[in-house]
Amino acid sequence: LRRLRRLCAFYGCTPQFICCSATIANPKEHAQNLTGLPFDEIVEDGSSRGEKYFAFWNPPVVDEAKSSRRSSNSEAAFLLSQLIQNDIRTLAFARTRKLTELIYIYAQQQLPPSLAHLISPYRAGYLPEDRRRIEHQFFDGHLLGLVATTALELGIDIGDLEATVLTGYPGSIASTWQQAGRSGRSGGSSLSFLIAQDNPLDQYFMRHPEYFFGQNFDNALINPANPYILKPHLLCAAWEKPLDDSDKEFFSGDINAALAELEHEGRLRRHRVKSYLSPLLTYPAQNVNIRTTSRENYVVVDASQGCLLETVEASVAFFQIYPGAIYLHQGESYIITDLDLVRHVALAEPTSVGYYTQAKDITDIRVIELAKEKNHGVKIYFGDVDVTTTVVSFRKKRQFTEEVIGEEPLDLPSQSFPTKALWFDLPQSATDRIVHAGLDFHGGLHACEHAAIGILPLFALCDRNDIGGVSTPFHPDTGKAQIFIYDAYPGGIGIAEKGFEIISELWQATLKVVEECPCQDGCPSCVQSPKCGNNNQPLDKKAALILLKELMRLALFSTSV
Structure with a gap:
């Protein structure tokens, strides 16, 4: 939309934008973020509908x-x-x-x-x-x-x-x-x-349907300044019309830094006061994916027929088309026999098995730069991090019962990306109580991380897969125990920052879902995660409750003084 405004301005016209949505809480703010223009909002609904x-x-x-x-x-x-x-x-x-x-x-x-x-x-x-x-x-x-x-x-x-x-x-x-x-x-x-x-958020709604039906719609979150979004659109803009200093009014973020990076990468060429698309690039818009920041795809080929089955985004390829994976296409099962990392081709053969496969991964996180912090009884931080994910194995799960019937190791390269994260300290008083009770401190951290990630979509317009987390009793960049929650997209899209803003509400809802779950030692409805690369080990529900209660006690005390 901002590129459209830019072209219209070049031809001397100023179009009026009418944006419609029935299901977001911040239509005016969202429309302004999308277009860069001021808006008036009309929120009354006079439409007819059936029961x-x-x-x-x-x-x-x-x-x-x-x-x-x-x-x-x-x-x-x-x-x-x-x-x-x-x-x-x-x-x-x-x-x-x-x-x-x-x-x-x-x-x-x-x-x-x-x-x-x-x-x-x-x-x-x-x-x-x-x-x-x-x-x-x-x-x-x-x-x-x-x-x-x-x-x-x-x-x-x-x-x-x-x-x-x-x-x-x-x-x-x-x-x-x-x-x-x-x-x-x-x-x-x-x-x-x-x-x-069987996850914290779904079970929260089953126990509290009034929250769902009484709640307003969510805020839509976008980050047009994200360089992984901004840079591809600048290439498209340069293809449409050479870039110059007047374009700053149309784009968000540090456009000068983005242009300098594109010139350094050889994708833009500077001539006098304008930036031109490199002649080595033909049509950059074909590489802009509306669903992901990933620019590349893998192709899945039926080796028995030599025909193309479908495409898979590079960002999720290692989770779906690793060697040994059971890949489903229009109801038919295929087994991935080979994954060519250079040509981005996965070979598949028809198969008939009574199981499906699920990848397991491990994640490491490094703090790059602290952007801001605040105190809610303990310190909460927000900033830039670098996340490295490695798919290490896959599990075979029987159809219908989902029983795990085997696990196979994988040897795939790690994938790293910069993003935004929130992280917070843990109360020493809670740590002391956990040690005194003979509980597992690391298991409590891990359980808190899983439950908090599972409940964050209650406050941010996102999917559980849009966020990730890491918990550790000692992080080398901070020198202490931490729980991290990060945006699972390069550059970040605003989810972790939203979590930073409403951290007390997040702790309270997380405590509620863990406390109300009737299980004894933790289950998928509260602290277990199907994505956990450590096979949900260690987990300690009782230790997690101590941590969450103490976080809430300190947060309430800090706001009352």
């Missing part, structure tokens, strides 16, 4: 001692199959590409043969012609049900859709209503299910 029945569906507990629940994927497949058998047009949302394929397979197996062909998966990564074909089949009524990622969340009017099934909380109240709002657009009654996953 919406919204069910919060918590899978049943299968292990009382561990407080573990039946898989949300199995519940989604069950609900989808039941809705299809009752001739109800349904769209089921899944959080990831892999879960889209799994839920589709599970649901198809539960449907009679006469109905099994009436559902299909749909997600990013499919070839464009495959996606258009599935869309037309669903819109024309040839398909009765679809299992999709958020690739089908926005911008597509499905019409007479009657039900939506949300497999897990989408990460924000805005996204939840966007997905649930796909059904009932024709004005009739509609039904939506939110199926809880």
Whole structure:
């Protein structure tokens, strides 16, 4: 939008922008951040709508001692199959590409043969012609049900859709209503299910549905000054029209530093007072991804047929297409036999196995620069960090039961990126109590980190996968125990900074979800994480409660004096 303003100004026109959103709390601020222009906001809603029945569906507990629940994927497949058998047009949302394929397979197996062909998966990564074909089949009524990622969340009017099934909380109240709002657009009654996953945030909403229905929408967070966003757009702007000093009014951040870096990299060339695109670059816009800051993709090739299956973003390739991975494509299983790191090609072969795979990683974090700090009984910090992630192994998990049936090591290069993080000190009084009680201090830190990361999307418009964390009883850059929470995108996108601003509220909500969980020693609903590279070891729920209670006590005391 800022590049559009720039071109319009060059041709002597000043367009008026009208921006619309039904599901964010800060539309005026967000529109101004996007365009760089002042806005007036109109917030009254006079639209008509049909009745919406919204069910919060918590899978049943299968292990009382561990407080573990039946898989949300199995519940989604069950609900989808039941809705299809009752001739109800349904769209089921899944959080990831892999879960889209799994839920589709599970649901198809539960449907009679006469109905099994009436559902299909749909997600990013499919070839464009495959996606258009599935869309037309669903819109024309040839398909009765679809299992999709958020690739089908926005911008597509499905019409007479009657039900939506949300497999897990989408990460924000805005996204939840966007997905649930796909059904009932024709004005009739509609039904939506939110199926809880076994994680802190989902279980918080199951115990406190009033928070969800009584809460305003989330604030949309963007960072147009992020150099990983700014620099590619400057290249696009240079292709559209050479850059000069007058362009500072259109772009945020340190544009001079970004231009200097691009010139040093040989992607821009300075001539007199203007910067021109290098002749070695043709069309830079083709390398700008609207979903990620990653510029490169890997391709997945069916080695048995020699044909292209789909593309995978480089930022997630090591988590999805490592050698030995089971990769799902339109309901069919493939095993990755080779990953060429130079050519960015993964070879896959059809297979028939009763398990799927899940990568494990370890993460290291280094403090680069402290930007700001504050005191809430303990010191809280915010600044620049460097994160290094290494995928070290993968687990084989049996379909339906999700039982771990094996683990294989991997030898993949580490990936590093600069980003923003918050981190905080731990109360000495809590440390002393933990040691005196004979509890595991490191396990308490680790449990606090998992629970806080799981609950942060309650306050920031983000997904659980948009953030990461590290906890350690001794960090070499600070010389003491720390818990870090960082943006999982190069340069940062504002999530960690939001956490820094509302740290007391984050501690309070984290304490609440851990305290209310009925498990004894910690479970996925409170302190365990499916992404943990250390296999959720060590974890100590009792130690985490001591830390969180003492953090809150000191925070309350600091605000009262």
